[in-house]
Amino acid sequence: MNIGRVMRSQICIATILCLTLLPGCELVADKIKPPVDHLALGNPSKARVVLANTDNYLMQKPQFVLSYNRTKGIPNWVSWQLNQTWLGDVERRNNFRADQSLPPTWDKVDSRDYSRSGYDRGHMTPSGDRTNTEVNNSATFVMTNIVPQAPDNNRGPWVDLENYCRDLVDQGKELYIIAGGYGDQTAIANGKVIPPRNLWKIIVVMDETDIGADGISPNTQVIAVDMPNKQGIKAREWQQFKVTIDSLEKKTGYDFLSSVSTPIQNILENRIDP
Ligand code: MN
Ligand code: MN
Numbered sequence: 001m002n003i004g005r006v007m008r009s010q011i012c013i014a015t016i017l018c019l020t021l022l023p024g025c026e027l028v029a030d031k032i033k034p035p036v037d038h039l040a041l042g043n044p045s046k047a048r049v050v051l052a053n054t055d056n057y058l059m060q061k062p063q064f065v066l067s068y069n070r071t072k073g074i075p076n077w078v079s080w081q082l083n084q085t086w087l088g089d090v091e092r093r094n095n096f097r098a099d100q101s102l103p104p105t106w107d108k109v110d111s112r113d114y115s116r117s118g119y120d121r122g123h124m125t126p127s128g129d130r131t132n133t134e135v136n137n138s139a140t141f142v143m144t145n146i147v148p149q150a151p152d153n154n155r156g157p158w159v160d161l162e163n164y165c166r167d168l169v170d171q172g173k174e175l176y177i178i179a180g181g182y183g184d185q186t187a188i189a190n191g192k193v194i195p196p197r198n199l200w201k202i203i204v205v206m207d208e209t210d211i212g213a214d215g216i217s218p219n220t221q222v223i224a225v226d227m228p229n230k231q232g233i234k235a236r237e238w239q240q241f242k243v244t245i246d247s248l249e250k251k252t253g254y255d256f257l258s259s260v261s262t263p264i265q266n267i268l269e270n271r272i273d274p
Contacts, residue, residue, distance in 0.1 A: 038065040038080050040213055041176050041204060042258030045076055051103055059101065063139040064125040067180075068102070073109040073193035074147045077180030077254070078124035082169055083208060088132035096121055099142040109143045113189035122149025122199075124179045126162045147181055148188060148195035153227055156234035157241060161201065161225060164238070168205055176204040181229065182252045200226045200248050202256055213259040218267045224248055245269035 038060075047058035047067035054070040064080035096111035114121050124145050130136040139145075149158070165175055181196025188195065205221040225241040226248060227233065245256050246269045257265050 036062070036081050038176075039259075040081070041079075041178070041216075041260065042213075042256065043067075044178065044252075044254035044256050044258060047076070054106075057103075059099075059144060061101075061139060063130055063136050064145065066124070066144060068144055070106055071194070072184075072196075073107075073113070073189070074196070075124060075144055075180060077178055078145055079176070079178040080125045080129065081174070081176055082129050082165060083174040084169055084172075086130055086132050086136065087166065087169065090131045090134055090137045092127050093134065093138045093141060095138055096141045096143065096146070099144040101142075102144065107192065109146075109189070109193055111143060113143075113193055114146075114148060117148060117188040117193075118151075119148030119188065119195055120151050120154040121146045122154045122158070125177075128162060128166065147199070148193060148229075149199065150228075150230050150233075152231045152234035153199060153229055157225075157227055157236050157238035158199065161238040165203060172208055174206045174208045176206070178202050178256065180252070185229070196229055198226055198251070199229050200224070200243075200252070202245060202248065204257075213257075216257075216260050216264060216268070218264055220268065221273060222268045222271070223273045226251070242272050244272055 043058070045056050045067050047053065047056045049058045049060075055072070056076060057068040057070065059066050059068055064078050066078040067076040069076050098108035098110045100108070102108055111121065121143075123140055124147065125140050127137060127140045130140050165177065168175060179199070179201040181199045183197025185195040185197055187193060201224070203223040204216065205223070206215045209215075222245065224243050224245045225238060226243045227238075227241045248254075249256060249269065257268060260268070
């Protein structure tokens with residue numbers, strides 16, 4: 001038996017298999033759900049992976065899920081789970097970059113589009129919430145997870161609330177968090193990016209033994225905040241910005257906690273965390 005010829009024919013078969021299977025694999029990969037359900041509490045704007053949905057375009061990543069707004073060049077909202085498994089000691093990667101997973105024909109916001117704008121490149125899913133692997137930390141630096149954020153907001157009450165969330169996780173909690181903006185301010189980057197007037201965040205605090213929406217009861221702790229995206233608030237405490245989810249639903253037009261039963265939504269959404 002000629003070993004060389006057998007090997008050549010095996011390589012040939014392998015090549016044919018790859019060429020025929022790869023395009024199919026890509027299609028399948030597109031439809032695989034992320035391993036963690038970052039949308040366990042619902043999809044508040046009913047975002048979908050449809051090209052015509054230019055301003056409410058669903059992007060699902062292993063690390064978080066978001067609705068992208070092409071007109072504004074920012075996410076409408078970003079939703080993610082946070083528990084101990086996401087936390088480690090990986091260094092902040094700082095590799096801000098355009099999100100190449102946007103549809104190929106769409107204009108992509110680049111890190112440089114925020115230069116000299118006066119705004120920080122503000123994370124929605126914080127870098128500090130994804131420190132278990134380099135890949136997961138790097139994932140938070142795509143510009144589809146970023147909004148123009150006033151430095152006093154980003155480095156004041158906003159970061160304090162991010163740290164409080166990780167304190168809750170250290171106490172054994174599992175969080176479902178969603179954050180975004182509403183309203184418009186003067187565009188930056190020649191009209192490519194529109195900074196939100198306000199930034200909001202909703203945090204559902206669960207025990208690690210609870211699973212998704214089924215773990216939610218009328219007693220579940222829910223924190224909602226609404227902060228102006230402006231200078232002059234750096235010294236303020238995040239607790240001063242607490243609001244009801246109902247008020248955020250009115251301002252954004254979204255339906256939060258939509259996968260939770262209506263009676264429980266009604267209770268949780270008009271309560272301010274004490
Ligand atoms: Mn930040
Ligand atoms: Mn709701």
